[in-house]
Amino acid sequence: MIRTLLRVLGHEYARPVRRTVALMAAAALVEGLSYGLLVPLLRALFGGTPEDAWPWLAAFGASVGVYAVLRHVSDLSGFLVGSTLLRGTYHRLGDHLARLPLGWYEGGRVGEVSVLAGRGVLRAMGVIAHLLAPFVAASVTPAAILVVLLVADWRLGLAAAAAVPLVAVVRLRTGRSAAASDAERHERDHEAAGRVVEFLQAQPVLRAGGRTAERFGLLDDALREVRRASRRSALSALPGVVGLALVVQATFTAVLALGAHLALGGDIGAAELLAVLVLAARCADPLLSLSELGGRLREARHELGLLDAVLRAEPLPEPAVPVRPDGHGLEFANVTFRRGDRTVIDDLSLSVPQGRRLAVVGPSGSGKSTLLQLIARFHDVDAGAVRVGGADVRAIASETLTARCAVVFQDVYLFDGTIEENVRLGRPGADTSEVRAAATAARLDEVIARLPAGWSTPVGEGGALLSGGERQRVSIARALLKDAPVVLLDEVTSALDPVNEAAVHEGVERLMAGRTVVTVAHRMRTVRRADHVVFLDGGRIAEQGTHEELLRLGGRYAAFWDASLTPATPV
Structure with a gap:
């Protein structure tokens, strides 16, 4: 999706987008790694000399401060870049539309472009300001926490890592089925929007015929199809939501059970067990958010695809060496x-x-x-x-x-x-x-x-x-x-x-x-x-x-x- 976004924006905006993504990834990485300090911190607190925890507490506080600064800078960069890109995208889209041949606008494209230039551009550019940061955090932070778990105890780390392929399979299968349902819903939405416009334009005819109290059959049919498509879209996303929740919760339970077993056997201490449970719980939250983020990202990807298709339409070519007319015949x-x-x-x-x-x-x-x-x-x-x-x-x-x-x-x-x-x-x-x-x-x-x-x-x-x-x-x-x-x-x-x-x-x-x-x-x-x-x-x-x-x-x-x-x- 990032490649499509950069293609839509143009080369001049690639650098600020990459910089923003890098800041978001750095913030998520620092957040995940900062939790690694919980292991020595809790070990010192539960040990014989609790005062030894102060340096670790200071380090943890400093890492949290670094994360807060990076998160603020990355979020601010996301909003600033998003607003700049929104303005630039409108200019680029307008300039491109002005160069397209008039025949391109036939076949209902005027309505499509009007919707795309309004809601579509806002939704697509909202990826930078609103969706990119939580998506990067949901991907990078759990990965960093997994590394911490592997360092803290390789057995617990491997137990948590077992969820990675399962989460990937669930997301992949859900994404494919949901994408098909979303495409159908977008098509039904477009058809219904056209019927609404037709219904409004047909008011003089309907009223002249004394049919003001009647509903418009074509519009009713279109709205029923929208309802059916929306229901199918929701049902297709449901297995992914439930499946992801089951995988995450099952993994958390497995890590908890394994940690309790190791603690009872004396292989790890209470401090390590508590730290592992905190890390596992913190890892679960962003993973569970992937379901919601996935749907919103699919919507944005759809709008980006439409924008990309419009911007890829071939304009009338300009002459390399223009000729000036001689007269006006x-x-x-x-x-x-x-x-x-x-x-x-x-x-x-x-x-x-x-x-x-x-x-x-x-x-x-x-x-x-x-x-x-x-x-x-x-x-x-x-x-x-x-x-x-x-x-x-x-x-x-x-x-x-x-x-x-x-x-x-x-x-x-x-x-x-x-x-x-x-x-x-x-x-x-x-x-x-x-x-x-x-x-x-x-x-x-x-x-x-x-x-x-x-x-x-x-x-x-x-x-x-x-x-x-x-x-x-x-x-x-x-x-x-x-x-x-x-x-x-x-x-x-x-x-x-x-x-x-x-x-x-x-x-x-x-x-x-x-x-x-x-x-x-x-x-x-x-x-x-x-x-x-x-x-x-x-x-x-x-x-x-x-x-x-x-x-x-x-x-x-x-x-x-x-x-x-x-x-x-x-x-």
Whole structure:
């Protein structure tokens, strides 16, 4: 587990972790060896000259003092290193997640990462501060006491040593069975957490259907599975707890019986017998704690394994010698891109000259939004090349490519902060006049004027305190403030009311002025101002040309256009 922990933390944290482990081991070793002084101490007390015990008592007190100092230093080091590692792990995890391709987050990974970044990191890093010291003590202190017993009387020492293989077998067998049960419980916990989220998100549907008093069957089933898995996990750990207790108690009883036999036979004195009993009792306590520590360590090991898996995920590679784009034209050269077994973009070639506007049209699932993501390098292509300014996006440094692209999505996500803070994300170093100018161009100033707190209005998590149109205006203001030469738009007005649509459309027109633009169009009337229109179907270009040329062609695009002009049939 220590190797996994060091791999998760990174090489820069290996030294403080090793130093902390060494301090903990030294404290446990001194504690165990200090008990060895009990034998001469008790022998002197029970002898003819009890005053001879003072030097041994002083030595025992000094050893206890050394142990206290080492324990304090090791515990303090554990807490300090743990807090430092917690902060460092969050930074490392955040930096790594920011470099992973967007496709990595598909398949429910967002929920998994959110849980891992909260409870998982805390539990994993808590190993240093809370679990490592008692685990080291439970392992090293009994070993040191066993050495003392062997020195004091080899027969009693061998009797105590007989427990070592038995304890190892019990821990090994219990650990294997408990690990399988724990894995099942973690899986059930994850499924139940997903069902809880689903239940909360389904409230509008359930209430609209008049089913507010009913329980959610899928959630009930998931919770029952959690209960069963938890019961199986507890039952699988029970033999280990009982077995360990039996082994330890049986060994203690055997040592006691052997010591009494030797004492009655005159082979050892009462002082030695009393010392041996104290040592055996002190050895039993940390061994019995291994059951509890084992369960907590398995939990931490599980979280460490998840963290390690995330940190081992391959990010998009950075070029060794970055290339700077020459201009802002865009090109797709025989591009193929797959998601799993599905080909999303199939051998597509296309160019957008600098300063021109391309509209991408097509049915759902045809690969329209994927084109935008490939330009921004949210994914790497499987074949061909995507170029910006004549340079392959894989050869451009991420910071350079990001600075050249402004992306406005249909579903806007705002960070939990004020409106001004979210706009400033476009260019954090912008002055106030530039922020205000961008807001005016996006007609965000109209929204701010009617809000009591103005620019300081909190937007809530994900922008939940703003309407869809208001969120979109913030997003456009952010893109205007960034002032990037390439603009990527995933139809930003498809879900807005007429008033907000007009305002957003005006902001988008200002954003696109003089820039290279690729826009995914769901509402067909937004393509009329495009210089070139591409109709995608199955990841391939089915038709392309200007709006007027495609209408005269009378093909798929014309059918889409006619359908968009046909009013919906009243119900």
